[in-house]
Amino acid sequence: MQMSHRISGFQASPIRRLSPLARAAEKRGTKIHYLNIGQPDIDTPQVALDAVHNYSKSFIPYGPSEGLPELREGLVEYYKTLGVNDLESDDILITTGGSEALQFTFMALCDPFDEIIIPEPYYTNVTSFARAAMVNLVPVTSLIEDNFSLPPIEEFESKITRKTGAILICSPNNPTGYIYTKMEMLQLLELVKRNDIFLIVDEVYREFCYNGEFTSILSFSEYSDRVICVDSFSKRYSMCGARIGALVTKNREFLDSVLKLSQARLCPPDIEQEAAIAALKTDTVYIDNVKEEYKKRRDFLCEGLSKIDGVISCVPKGAFYLVAQLPVDNAEDFAKFLLNDFSYDGESVMIAPAEDFYVTNGIGKKQARIAYVLNTNELKRAIKCLDEGLKAYNSR
Ligand SMILES: Cc1ncc(COP(=O)(O)O)c(C=O)c1O
CATH class of the missing domain: 3.90.1150.10 (Aspartate Aminotransferase, domain 1)
Structure with a gap:
């Protein structure tokens, strides 16, 4: 065998x-x-732990594949606190961690041997997600001597081929801690628009910014149909084991496609979604x-x-x-x-x-x-x- x-x-x-x-x-x-x-x-915030202790359903059911409505609605309110006011709960799909959000995105956007451009170094597990989807990662190298800022946009442009499905960045970045500036994001957004591809932004460390201004990719409404945001409760509320994440986008065709994968895996974990709903009420x-x-x-x-x-x-x-x-x-x-x-x-x-x-x-x-x-x-x-x-x- x-x-x-x-x-x-x-x-x-x-x-x-x-x-x-x-x-x-x-x-x-x-x-x-x-x-x-x-x-x-x-x-972990006490409100989230309490929600687990007080889980009151008499059995643990399968929930909706796109996630519990209260959680999606709760996230709409949360994103408003970031200045993103135009989201509806249908723009949000709950995933089993940001990890599943990344996997679903690769599967939905790319055919085997398609390419995703990524600044390296990058979150190493992306290599496995790409491999599972048979997607080739095409690197653009960022340098320690530049504090891993965005390499020149021309380098990204030179890597775009017919096979390119998206550019993937992570901000604040794992492993470099770099936060992409508004100007760098605009350069990327213009580039993906010109080439009719997607920009995927992994923002799971959004709350952890110490220097430099953080701008969520969700706030660039002019480009919203080609932007996919990966989110997670793991780090923000110190609840990594709960396995709750989200995909957020205005592109309904993408979310409808992802829903097919979501339906195949049935639903995200129910008790943990209750914990996530409660976590959103955490005091700032x-x-x-x-x-x-x-x-x-x-x-x-x-x-x-x-x-x-x-x-x-x-x-x-x-x-x-x-x-x-x-x-x-x-x-x-x-x-x-x-x-x-x-x-x-x-x-x-x-x-x-x-x-x-x-x-x-x-x-x-x-x-x-x-x-x-x-x-x-x-x-x-x-x-x-x-x-x-x-x-x-x-x-x-
Ligand atoms: C950049 C980045 N994205 C996504 C994830 C996945 O997180 P989770 O699946 O716990 O939401 C991690 C976890 O370390 C990460 O560092």
């Missing part, structure tokens, strides 16, 4: 594939600081505090990294990641070393090698994505481990 050629070409996630090494280190008694994964350690103070906490962590991490010899880091304006260039030839080998062969005061650190956040071979080999999802006390120890780990690795 053989598995498909398709699945054998899938990558093991660079965010998770070193986990067995981390578990083995823990078994040996080493404390591991997990900076590899975007799993916030912040409490919650978000303000969370944002303040991440900003503190970002500043702390950037300062810590700037003091380590040979480390070059971007300065993230949002989300909770950064990409750092390390003074090593191969960040994956170094990440393994940290887990297999190193500890400092009984502790070590897990980072995500960044090579697989790129399509282009070889770029990012010296880079790692670091998530600042731990409190500053833990971050301090993690930075120390990284510093001592680099010294130990380079003096072997």
Whole structure:
């Protein structure tokens, strides 16, 4: 019996594939600081947890494939708080996380071997979503020395072919923390309009902006028929395991197409949608505090990294990641070393090698994505481990 050629070409996630090494280190008694994964350690809003505790249906039903009406209506109100006033609940389809929103989008927009243009580095799981849909990702490289800002628009234009279905960006960006400016978005919108393709914008980190103004793609109403926004409750309300996301667009043909996929998977999870409905009622103070906490962590991490010899880091304006260039030839080998062969005061650190956040071979080999999802006390120890780990690795 053989598995498909398709699945054998899938990558093991660079965010998770070193986990067995981390578990083995823990078994040996080493404390591991997990900076590899975007799993916030912040409490979920109490209103959302209460909704789970108070779930009162006598059985857990299948709901509508497009999501519960109260949740879609709740999101219409939420987007108004971002200054987006022209949405109706029919412009919103609830998905099982932003992950499913991305998968549905690829399936609906592209035939096998069609292309999606993406600035690299990018959220590495997109590689698997593209592969499942048999879509080719066409990269435009953004550079650490430019703080990963949008590469010249001509580079995107030169990559457009008959096979191009869309350009996909993520803002605030995972893994770089870059927030695309209004001007950069307008350049992209003009480009997709000229070429009659779509612009997909993943805004799952929308609430986490520390510097620079964030503009939602949903606010460019003139281009709304070719814009698809990916959203998620995972990070905003620290409810990653609830698996609630959304697709938002004024393009009804696209949403009608996606609905066929949604119907095949029946519905998003019911209890978690109730939690999401409640989460939308979260006091804004919650978000303000969370944002303040991440900003503190970002500043702390950037300062810590700037003091380590040979480390070059971007300065993230949002989300909770950064990409750092390390003074090593191969960040994956170094990440393994940290887990297999190193500890400092009984502790070590897990980072995500960044090579697989790129399509282009070889770029990012010296880079790692670091998530600042731990409190500053833990971050301090993690930075120390990284510093001592680099010294130990380079003096072997
Ligand atoms: C940029 C980006 N998009 C989408 C997702 C998917 O999130 P979820 O499926 O939990 O909504 C993630 C998760 O880390 C992400 O970083």
